[in-house]
Amino acid sequence: MANENHGSPREEASLLSHSPSTSNQSQPCSPKPIRLVQDLPEELVHAGWEKCWSRRENRPYYFNRFTNQSLWEMPVLGQHDVIIEIPVTPTGPSVPSSPSVPGTPTLKIWGTSPEDKQQAALLRPTEVYWDLDIQTNAVIKHRGPSEVLPPHPEVELLRSQLILKLRQHYRELCQQREGIEPPRESFNRWMLERKVVDKGSDPLLPSNCEPVVSPSMFREIMNDIPIRLSRIKFREEAKRLLFKYAEAARRLIESRSASPDSRKVVKWNVEDTFSWLRKDHSASKEDYMDRLEHLRRQCGPHVSAAAKDSVEGICSKIYHISLEYVKRIREKHLAILKENNIPEEGEAPEVEPRLVYCYPVRLAVSAPPMPNVEMHMENNVVCIRYKGEMVKVSRNYFSKLWLLYRYSCIDDSAFERFLPRVWCLLRRYQMMFGVGLYEGTGLQGSLPVHIFEALHRLFGVSFECFASPLNCYFRQYCSAFPDTDGYFGSRGPCLDFSPLSGSFEANPPFCEELMDAMVSHFEKLLESSPEPLSFIVFIPEWREPPTPALTRMEQSRFKRHQLVLPAFEHEYRSGSQHVCKKEEMHYKAVHNTAVIFLQNDPGFAKWGPTPERLQELSTAYRQSGRGHGSSSSSSSSSEAKDWDSGREQGPSREPHPT
Numbered sequence: 001m002a003n004e005n006h007g008s009p010r011e012e013a014s015l016l017s018h019s020p021s022t023s024n025q026s027q028p029c030s031p032k033p034i035r036l037v038q039d040l041p042e043e044l045v046h047a048g049w050e051k052c053w054s055r056r057e058n059r060p061y062y063f064n065r066f067t068n069q070s071l072w073e074m075p076v077l078g079q080h081d082v083i084i085e086i087p088v089t090p091t092g093p094s095v096p097s098s099p100s101v102p103g104t105p106t107l108k109i110w111g112t113s114p115e116d117k118q119q120a121a122l123l124r125p126t127e128v129y130w131d132l133d134i135q136t137n138a139v140i141k142h143r144g145p146s147e148v149l150p151p152h153p154e155v156e157l158l159r160s161q162l163i164l165k166l167r168q169h170y171r172e173l174c175q176q177r178e179g180i181e182p183p184r185e186s187f188n189r190w191m192l193e194r195k196v197v198d199k200g201s202d203p204l205l206p207s208n209c210e211p212v213v214s215p216s217m218f219r220e221i222m223n224d225i226p227i228r229l230s231r232i233k234f235r236e237e238a239k240r241l242l243f244k245y246a247e248a249a250r251r252l253i254e255s256r257s258a259s260p261d262s263r264k265v266v267k268w269n270v271e272d273t274f275s276w277l278r279k280d281h282s283a284s285k286e287d288y289m290d291r292l293e294h295l296r297r298q299c300g301p302h303v304s305a306a307a308k309d310s311v312e313g314i315c316s317k318i319y320h321i322s323l324e325y326v327k328r329i330r331e332k333h334l335a336i337l338k339e340n341n342i343p344e345e346g347e348a349p350e351v352e353p354r355l356v357y358c359y360p361v362r363l364a365v366s367a368p369p370m371p372n373v374e375m376h377m378e379n380n381v382v383c384i385r386y387k388g389e390m391v392k393v394s395r396n397y398f399s400k401l402w403l404l405y406r407y408s409c410i411d412d413s414a415f416e417r418f419l420p421r422v423w424c425l426l427r428r429y430q431m432m433f434g435v436g437l438y439e440g441t442g443l444q445g446s447l448p449v450h451i452f453e454a455l456h457r458l459f460g461v462s463f464e465c466f467a468s469p470l471n472c473y474f475r476q477y478c479s480a481f482p483d484t485d486g487y488f489g490s491r492g493p494c495l496d497f498s499p500l501s502g503s504f505e506a507n508p509p510f511c512e513e514l515m516d517a518m519v520s521h522f523e524k525l526l527e528s529s530p531e532p533l534s535f536i537v538f539i540p541e542w543r544e545p546p547t548p549a550l551t552r553m554e555q556s557r558f559k560r561h562q563l564v565l566p567a568f569e570h571e572y573r574s575g576s577q578h579v580c581k582k583e584e585m586h587y588k589a590v591h592n593t594a595v596i597f598l599q600n601d602p603g604f605a606k607w608g609p610t611p612e613r614l615q616e617l618s619t620a621y622r623q624s625g626r627g628h629g630s631s632s633s634s635s636s637s638s639e640a641k642d643w644d645s646g647r648e649q650g651p652s653r654e655p656h657p658t
């Protein structure tokens with residue numbers, strides 16, 4: 001029977017000359033893989049199968065571009081559309097050996113016309129911050145397709161307009177009710193926190209949450225009441241801040257309902273501060289700061305109690321507006337499906353209990369036809385426009401998206417939906433980031449390339465638990481949005497992803513509730529799997545007060561080791577890496593980072609943090625990420641360099657001869 005391609009030697013496998021379809025090769029917008037006339041049943045094509053020619057064996061074979069599986073015989077649908085199949089036995093699953101050595105994706109066929117050359121150049125990355133050739137060692141239980149609705153530019157446009165409105169409502173509520181600007185990133189963190197508990201239908205906006213009042217939004221607003229305490233450099237600033245705080249505390253306690261005792265305490269402390277300010281002219285910056293701290297301690301609880309109802313009101317109002325918006329978005333979405341005679345619930349195929357290497361999220365509902373989007377280049381930036389709304393991505397990352405799509409998408413072999421889907425994806429992340437200067441980028445910063453290389457080499461890491469198609473290093477990763485990102489390789493949100501085995505890196509966005517839920521999730525997985533499982537977690541070492549996630553991981557029975565990377569001595573890659581300039585690609589961390597190894601016993605035996613491995617990781621950290629990019633040895637880059645020449649690179653994906 002058929003064999004899988006387990007590390008067959010690299011072979012120059014240019015199939016071009018054998019392919020009867022080469023007459024089509026100059027179609028610039030149809031970068032189809034090299035394949036023979038496709039006499040395959042439609043379902044097999046949709047499942048990622050294509051028929052290719054083996055020059056070595058001089059006969060056809062079948063290749064699945066999604067799983068990289070190769071067969072000599074025509075595949076039978078349902079039998080070969082996963083990489084491995086292992087019956088679940090009562091004694092527990094056994095985990096397969098590593099999947100096959102990655103094959104370079106089938107080369108598309110470029111012609112020689114000027115348009116083809118232009119296209120080829122567009123899709124050739126010049127800097128590579130990823131290695132999409134590394135295959136996964138993450139094993140999961142086979143799961144059914146997701147019920148989330150397929151993205152559509154019209155729906156995404158409406159969603160983005162409503163999110164902008166919601167952000168504006170939030171700003172106005174903070175200003176009008178509390179006299180403050182919305183705390184920086186608090187709306188973005190609100191979206192992340194809400195998604196931890198949300199059971200609603202929208203991929204971005206919450207609509208079914210318990211509790212209604214978001215603890216993260218409440219905490220962040222409260223923290224800035226009565227005023228935001230910014231970092232102080234000079235004595236005069238400290239004096240002004242103390243004065244402002246005292247005034248704001250008095251104003252607040254007078255204007256809200258508060259107990260007589262609270263009023264008394266606040267007023268007394270405020271008067272005391274004013275008289276100290278009037279008297280003491282020789283105070284230093286530290287004296288003012290001490291006094292401020294004292295005032296905060298005395299008045300803080302009373303001020304918070306007086307503001308509580310109003311702040312809860314803001315959180316609840318924002319949530320309820322979001323709920324209304326979700327209804328409108330869904331109505332629009334369903335109307336588009338109906339227009340195209342697509343049922344809103346996909347067929348639920350029976351899911352067999354078998355173990356498979358993880359694969360991208362599939363959607364149960366078929367995608368409706370896509371409207372046209374326009375694309376043009378401005379210098380090195382690809383601009384994609386739908387109904388006048390422009391999204392941008394650097395050429396480099398555009399080509400990365402193209403590669404990811406090519407690896408992962410199974411319903412669009414002609415790439416006809418590629419551009420509209422890229423538009424939806426970029427628009428989604430634009431909305432998630434926020435509209436302020438540099439907003440959102442702190443939540444998207446990633447480890448430098450050489451750290452990912454070291455994690456893969458030393459600890460077998462092949463998967464990021466928190467990523468996006470824009471910032472992922474591996475081609476397998478979890479991300480916030482299964483609908484837009486699944487076509488680009490996402491395995492869905494981290495908390496919905498339950499591997500039995502594998503080695504993972506986790507660099508979550510800095511949202512306390514999400515980080516806490518992540519720890520619970522990882523501990524549950526580590527407890528229940530008898531197979532090697534390892535998570536290397538990178539989180540800020542916040543100690544004042546310590547975040548629950550950090551404390552819990554430090555006390556976890558699965559903790560094998562903890563490293564601390566000192567502030568300003570290590571770097572991250574910019575959260576805007578897909579649009580920023582090269583010189584802005586890396587930045588120094590302003591906080592310590594804690595690196596924590598959580599592993600079960602088999603995981604520890606396989607990928608344990610031995611002194612030698614830790615030494616090598618520390619050495620990698622001493623390197624700067626600034627030197628990285630085009631120098632990456634990823635074969636994706638070498639492949640990219642060869643696109644023009646029409647030669648296939650990398651290990652052959654043909655089956656072993658039988």
Ligand SMILES: C[S@@+](CC[C@H](N)C(=O)[O-])C[C@H]1O[C@@H](n2cnc3c(N)ncnc32)[C@H](O)[C@@H]1O
Pocket residue numbers: 192195443444445446447464465466467468471472473478479480492493494495505506507508509510
């Ligand atoms: C700090 S960045 C990580 C960047 C890079 N992938 C890394 O691992 O270094 C966190 C990423 O997590 C994504 N994210 C947010 N919520 C998520 C969720 N529930 N599951 C998976 N990823 C999520 C964010 O969009 C962001 O891209």
